[in-house]
Amino acid sequence: MLTNFRQLTQYDEELGHKYIPDQTACMRYGNRSYLVQTDKNGFRNSGRNVEGEVNILFLGDSYTAGYGVNNSDRFTEIIESEYDCKVTNLAVNGYGVDQQVLAYKKYAKEIEHDLIIFMPWLDDLTRSCLKARMGFERSTGRKVLIPKPYFTLVNGQLELQNIPVPKERKLYEQAGTPGENEEKINRTNGHLLFPQYGSAASPEWKVNTPIINLLKELKQEKPLLILPLPMNASVIAKEPPVHIPLFKQFEDENTFVYDLSSILQENYDYKTESVYLKICRHFSKEGHQLVARELGRILQEKFKLKKRRKPLKNSIEGTCVLGISCFYHDSAACLIRNGEIIAAAQEERFTRVKHDKSFPLNALNYCLEAGRISVNDLEAIVYYDYESWTIERVLHNAHQLGPDGEAFWQLARQSLYKKLKLPKIIRNRTSYTGAIYKTQHHISHAAGAYFPSPFNEAAVLIIDGVGEHACATIAKGHGSHIEVLKQQFYPHSLGLLYSAFTYFTGFRVNSGEYKLMGLAPFGEPVYYDTIVEHLISIKEDGSIRLALEYFDFQKGEKMTGDKFDRLFGGPPRQPESPITRREMDMAASIQKVTEEIVIKMANHAFELTGSDNLAMAGGVALNCVANGRLFDETPFREFYFQPAAGDAGGALGCALSWYYENYPQVDKKAAEKESVLLGPSFSPEEIGAFVNSGDFPHHGFAAGKRGETIAQWLYEDKVVGYFDGRMEFGPRALGARSILGNPLNPEMQSKLNLKIKYRESFRPFAPIFKEERTSDYFDFARPSPHMLIVRKVRESLLKPRNEMAGEDLISTINQVRSEIPAITHVDNSARLQSVNPRQNRRMYEVLDQFEKLTGKGILINTSFNVRGEPIVCTPQDAYRCFMRTEMDVLVLGDLYLIKEEQPAFHEAMDWREHFVLD
């Protein structure tokens, strides 16, 4: 429904709306995006440190604000770049003449200016007659009327109405008052010509004449240049500028009117974007250049404005490279600058489609926004995969299948074609004209594991389902280089083996693997021997060979075949059907096999590299139970697991791989990154704009009491939705988009599963705790900042097992196993996330305050979403999730919202039907 994850405008009680202050946003429109930067007052000024002989202030609407183009491509900034002047742009999308004059009245006194350039689009004269303007409400997508201030004439005098501007927005279709409906009439007749602008007797001129005179009065003796912008239809139809004589009435010794109609008409070409953007008819980049040329000529001629000796340049510092992964699962984009990771995000967070594999346009735009660059400022875009090698593998696969190969090829080639056309898709969706590269899939993973790690040399181990050919890779990283040593090739894949069991036990492949891992402790590994005797041959070095006759994944339709069914006593479990002992035991068995193979592979990586350090990535590196065993069962001393170990992390790795291959002299330290908080953040202004726009009751924390207040709620067993700072990159919520609960309450696990997350009751919850308390709670004494390590709860905290408890799943879950029961899994394990003040000061404060209340600096931390939903990205996502569930409190940065205070929440459809269960 929404096209941009950023809210760009906010309610303003004097102007109706204006931009959110201090905002950088890469806004989508059509096949492109454009970069918006706003200043502290909420206007589109880039904050360049520019000096000029003349200070110019612009007034206008979206044409002058620059809808659809970057700040730097607008005629206002072109003028500033080329002429000896400093420009302030007070234009805002959707403003009528009245709002433009009110903006001048409110802000001009604090802005130094020698000249005012007033550029009303003719439609703005109509807007001055309206009480409201049409807009789309972001939270619902409904067409609404957004109130605005307006003037009426009372005894020939202007009287300002609607102040403070009402917040309430009426539904567009239901609005009945004449003033509001005029907007509707005007829109539906948008392509007709507009005689009213040439008639002094029209309502438009009756209202706007005194408003423009008010502007003249406010500006006092300062020169005013009026450049009315004709309606697009008039330009296309090459109509005479009938409005100009009426504007001429305002001319005097320091007010001047110029007409741009002829220059626009002469240059308009319907086939190109010589003047207007094709989609929305605002000025194109070329149109802005055209206006800048004409305006510059006028300024030189009339105001003797001098050209700069050298035009100012918007220089981009450093080499910016964008990595993207897509078209398999978990599409993502990542921006690096001079090797440093600037931003990364998964597309699913923006589209709200779990594991979204589509072209990551939103994530890409977010990365550009974070880097404050446009797409053509990039040195390269890098894709995380050699599509030609994947095609090669698929052809080999099809060939090997014999007669069945044709069907497999037909099935596979559709998605392959899209991969093959990726460069064209990039150019089509982004207008990018620069170089495009591709990096091998496992090299992308290897670079994503090694370069951000704190090691200057390391063994690198990559294990996943399949890249192009490789399913496992052992490499060595040293300095700025990665050297691949060994690979395990398709179809003999540990990742695919695990996914086959994921499928067979009724979970979704490429998504439900972590559920299988969570289910494993409920079972016994009774099928271990069956697996190693029938399904797989394992060498001492961890390399494997699958008995392919048991699997169907080579045919592409399902993961396991009839022979597999017979081996395990029946067909696969149907998704959502009851989980039986068989599934639990199968989970335990394949988990044990997987752990053993991973340990063997890691040991072999140690033998090959001799390094003390191990860096891991690939989907299997998300198997945190296996990761936990590596500390005890391999000779490595230090470990780094790429937090976005799956395909999303490939976006990060391919950019780093390309960069260090092309800039090998750059120290690897530039890429080292402990934090995975690489996604969008939302300023207090933007969060404030959200809650105010929706009129959602909210509170600010008492000074210095934020952590204490949140800890108190948690102590009272309230469930808190916690949204703060930059979003995490990767599958785990690490305290930026988290749901927090009291881990000391034995009932909290089932409460969270059933009333908040709406998911299977067996699913465990992970703890977040103060780093220095790690060994107090667990059999582990190292930091674990990324929740990728499973270890046991410390024995001294365990409670005696209740032998009277039943053997069924629910009884087992409900047993109180430790002093921190809600995060203690059935095998007394937990998936650890430690936090120190450097990593997340505000979360640490909450933990610290909770420790003061309870003696334990530990909380439940689960991802801020419901089952099947991607983790929330925006304040709006967070609010929606909060209202759909039985969460008690929502923390949005410095604000909090209490459930009981919120208005009733209505949705057109049941959200449970919206999310595909994983």
Added chain:
Amino acid sequence: MYFELDKASSSYYIDYEKETPYSISAAPIETDDPLELAASVLAEFSHSTPEEKALFRPILEAWLLGADEREFIFSEEHLLSKKAEEVLHWVYEMF
């Protein structure tokens, strides 16, 4: 043929032989000529014998000659005509 693994071998791993940079230009596949595209894809194959490449060439060519990119390459005219409501959203998306 890399599907075949020698059970008697002490390892199922394959040695990696690096011949080109890990990151290569996508320019060779940026062509709208299906036959040229097929040739570029084939030229990048790294785990096929000449005989296998000869076998795969006609399959690739037939596929690419019949493939249609219109499903995912959008013209702005398409956006104008098919997604008018979405265009309105871009322009009028407010609070």
